[in-house]
Amino acid sequence: xxxxxxxxxxxxxxxxxxxxxxxxxxxxxxxxxxxxxxxxxxxxxxxxxxxxxxxxxxxxxxxxxxxxxxxxxxxxxxxxxxxxxxxxxxxxxxxxxxxxxxxxxxxxxxxxxxxxxxxxxxxxxxxxxxxxxxxxxxxxxxxxxxxxxxxxxxxxxxxxxxxxxxxxxxxxxxxxxxxxxxxxxxxxxxxxxxxxxxxxxxxxxxxxxxxxxxxxxxxxxxxxxxxxxxxxxxxxxxxxxxxxxxxxxxxxxxxxxxxxxxxxxxxxxxxxxxxxxxxxxxxxxxxxxxxxxxxxxxxxxxxxxxxxxxxxxxxxxxxxxxxxxxxxxxxxxxxxxxxxxxxxxxxxxxxxxxxxxxxxxxxxxxxxxxxxxxxxxxxxxxxxxxxxxxxxxxxxxxxxxxxxxxxxxxxxxxxxxxxxxxxxxxxxxxxxxxxxxxxxxxxxxxxxxxxxxxxxxxxxxxxxxxxxx
Amino acid sequence: xxxxxxxxxxxxxxxxxxxxxxxxxxxxxxxxxxxxxxxxxxxxxxxxxxxxxxxxxxxxxxxxxxxxxxxxxxxxxxxxxxxxxxxxxxxxxxxxxxxxxxxxxxxxxxxxxxxxxxxxxxxxxxxxxxxxxxxxxxxxxxxxxxxxxxxxxxxxxxxxxxxxxxxxxxxxxxxxxxxxxxxxxxxxxxxxxxxxxxxxxxxxxxxxxxxxxxxxxxxxxxxxxxxxxxxxxxxxxxxxxxxxxxxxxxxxxxxxxxxxxxxxx
Numbered sequence: 212x213x214x215x216x217x218x219x220x221x222x223x224x225x226x227x228x229x230x231x232x233x234x235x236x237x238x239x240x241x242x243x244x245x246x247x248x249x250x251x252x253x254x255x256x257x258x259x260x261x262x263x264x265x266x267x268x269x270x271x272x273x274x275x276x277x278x279x280x281x282x283x284x285x286x287x288x289x290x291x292x293x294x295x296x297x298x299x300x301x302x303x304x305x306x307x308x309x310x311x312x313x314x315x316x317x318x319x320x321x322x323x324x325x326x327x328x329x330x331x332x333x334x335x336x337x338x339x340x341x342x343x344x345x346x347x348x349x350x351x352x353x354x355x356x357x358x359x360x361x362x363x364x365x366x367x368x369x370x371x372x373x374x375x376x377x378x379x380x381x382x383x384x385x386x387x388x389x390x391x392x393x394x395x396x397x398x399x400x401x402x403x404x405x406x407x408x409x410x411x412x413x414x415x416x417x418x419x420x421x422x423x424x425x426x427x428x429x430x431x432x433x434x435x436x437x438x439x440x441x442x443x444x445x446x447x448x449x450x451x452x453x454x455x456x457x458x459x460x461x462x463x464x465x466x467x468x469x470x471x472x473x474x475x476x477x478x479x480x481x482x483x484x485x486x487x488x489x490x491x492x493x494x495x496x497x498x499x500x501x502x503x504x505x506x507x508x509x510x511x512x513x514x515x516x517x518x519x520x521x522x523x524x525x526x527x528x529x530x531x532x533x534x535x536x537x538x539x540x541x542x543x544x545x546x547x548x549x550x551x552x553x554x555x556x557x558x559x560x561x562x563x564x565x566x567x568x569x570x571x572x573x574x575x576x577x578x579x580x581x582x583x584x585x586x587x588x589x590x591x592x593x594x595x596x597x598x599x600x601x602x603x604x605x606x607x608x609x610x611x612x613x614x615x616x617x618x619x620x621x622x623x624x625x626x627x628x629x630x631x632x633x634x635x636x637x638x639x640x641x642x643x644x645x646x647x648x649x650x651x652x653x654x655x656x657x658x659x660x661x662x663x664x665x666x667x668x669x670x671x672x673x674x675x676x677x678x679x680x
Numbered sequence: 681x682x683x684x685x686x687x688x689x690x691x692x693x694x695x696x697x698x699x700x701x702x703x704x705x706x707x708x709x710x711x712x713x714x715x716x717x718x719x720x721x722x723x724x725x726x727x728x729x730x731x732x733x734x735x736x737x738x739x740x741x742x743x744x745x746x747x748x749x750x751x752x753x754x755x756x757x758x759x760x761x762x763x764x765x766x767x768x769x770x771x772x773x774x775x776x777x778x779x780x781x782x783x784x785x786x787x788x789x790x791x792x793x794x795x796x797x798x799x800x801x802x803x804x805x806x807x808x809x810x811x812x813x814x815x816x817x818x819x820x821x822x823x824x825x826x827x828x829x830x831x832x833x834x835x836x837x838x839x840x841x842x843x844x845x846x847x848x849x850x851x852x853x854x855x856x857x858x859x860x861x862x863x864x865x866x867x868x869x870x871x872x873x874x875x876x877x878x879x880x881x882x883x884x885x886x887x888x889x890x891x892x893x894x895x896x897x898x899x900x901x902x903x904x905x906x907x908x909x910x911x912x913x914x915x916x917x918x919x920x921x922x923x924x925x926x927x928x929x930x931x932x933x934x935x936x937x938x939x940x941x942x943x944x945x
Contacts, residue, residue, distance in 0.1 A: 330774035462740075491701065
């Protein structure tokens, strides 16, 4: 089957798109040996900075460098403004959905989402029922995963409203590009992103009703795959990085142990899943959380960012309803499209999926990180049959989507420069206002033909440019 | 029936505990079935009452002075309305359809539930299920642990009220009926069963109905409810953590006795 891919740099006739012309000129003028040398330099610098990623499912817990590609992913500013508005619109609707779901449940009463779909969902947290949050914000930090189909249309692949990661790579990739190729930033206007930590801190502060709240970053610890990012963001914001054991609860307030005695904590940017937050309320085996945290939270004495229970809104079984949420809460047409989705829990949709497995992408509703997913066109007959068995056994645990022709971007590979598939994760910050820094994290599937960009599956990253046009 | 409760829990530690925190669900609340005449907690330090995610009354006791023992006392009097056997609720029961680690049904539990109830999902079907589970899992203290799952107790064929409740929840939820764990007190003339008790409630369209697998009772006439949850972990009277202390011995003493009703003139 011939597939038409949208290439970010070259149009269908092989002509360089206008927003890539400065870069193309520079690339043609720069000797290949110099580029190769700079790439080696980048690897060395990343290693030295300790920007690594721990691979799950690897017994040795190997720390791996996420490959960095020096050819940027570039987006014209006029196009970005639409994407930006679309992300803001979507995240606003998702936050309104969460506030509604944990209060009046108007959207369920209106018959737009079947109640059992969300209320019986494991991610729906009774702990949030009726709890009022400052500014009604649940997902303070959201990562919206976008891909482009064959004609260049942007689609939202998923919303990440729990503890989305990757923003440190976005920031480090930019620093690296500016260090290796400062000349590129002199010849054109590329929107800066280095104010992200300031915006993040401002967002976290504004999540508390207090004037000058104290903020900490809560990490599961150094064995977590994103530990580097937790440490990075704490340092960039100038706040403490803590583990569960550094915090304690007394009389429904959260304190941090310091050499100068206990200090009250008002906002916790937690990079720990709901189930691990409080061993007295959730998973009792969790050594990572803070006993008593839930009671303190429900007493309104500490803010968690993101809130507990956001997972019900980014669950893949709820994803098909997000465009309806935009219409319902904002009375607007969605700017960004959803990928058409078959819900395998519905018998008629399941039979369609089973009949078309070789063409579809099948995902677990609870899964993330590209584990437990089938990419039909890239799978062997045996893999497809194995998935068919799993689907039949637990249809409600899966959704299926058409295989999108993810856009490509020229990328350095062993044989030179070749197109590789990419996605984009902008990070949306919700506080006093909803905003984002221009661009986001571009992930690239380095294996030829691969559509899976997750770093755990051999993906790399690129700097993302928003170029004034 | 008016019940008088006295419940003392004492923890003794081998070494000094540097700090501890307990979630206490030891306070009954008013409902269609029970009226609280008086209730008080005796705690080593004052703790403010709040609602937990399930609407239970929760006290969080934090102790950060070194201690070698903790004594938690609860006492009071509660009227139980024997004529009310259902409890209404404004919140949706759907969240109580989900499984937890302790209530995850395995194939055996699913098949057991299906074979007992077939297509029926009414009170009589669940009553049959309750009786069948009572026959299948023999009440025998000391055979299971607090961490034992429904599937383990079912496979072993022995357990206590907690296991009975978990097995019932696993079965009922596998049938698509919302169900929840109840912790509380039971008055029995014979004291073969502990007076601290656990049973289950299932949502049958309009209200929560009780199913006490251990005693094969569907009318909670002598049951005083303390807390509800998805399983034992959500509803148990005391759940705590501590730093230091080494080994621990826990003694719980519960006295549940009926009071003569004062004749209302």
